[in-house]
Amino acid sequence: GAVVSQHPSWVICKSGTSVKIECRSLDFQATTMFWYRQFPKQSLMLMATSNEGSKATYEQGVEKDKFLINHASLTLSTLTVTSAHPEDSSFYICSARDQVSGSYNEQFFGPGTRLTVL
């Protein structure tokens, strides 16, 4: 199946710093990528939909100025957590959709990035 990678796999940072997480589709082109957040023992919550070449669409309650998303190419989307605080500590997962002819096909997920803000 298609492979999606994330980097880094884990990161620890001080409060107030910014952290960038990369999501790459390795063997297919993804016009649409998704960013999720997962707190312990909770399900995945969609944060935003990232569209190549255009602005991301954020879910209600997600601050677009805090969680900056860039999708500059068909294989790379980045999520930057700006001025991170301890409450931003979470597991961040991206996915990419291998969209064919407008039909909604399978989503492939990255391995996730564990962010810990001290």
Add this chain to the structure above:
Amino acid sequence: KQEVTQIPAALSVPEGENLVLNCSFTDSAIYNLQWFRQDPGKGLTSLLLIQSSQREQTSGRLNASLDKSSGRSTLYIAASQPGDSATYLCARGGNTPLVFGKGTRLSVIA
């Protein structure tokens, strides 16, 4: 509001047992239903994808069914093994991004 519910929340079975995980969704206008496996601290592994025009999909010891009219999907695991222990998530796909259930935590005891 689109919702996906998974029952049970947790399940513990002895090795070798056949088991069924349940998933229900409120919106019948789905494009597909996807089952995932998540190991602790890890990302998601796609297990099976059922398109809305299909009724079931099989992969090895796994069989997933889809009944759009009743808004239900089941994941059947045959001859369970300790390596099957994980959280299983179902997600409905439509003209919106995937909506996930909270998952079923499965423990298979040797």
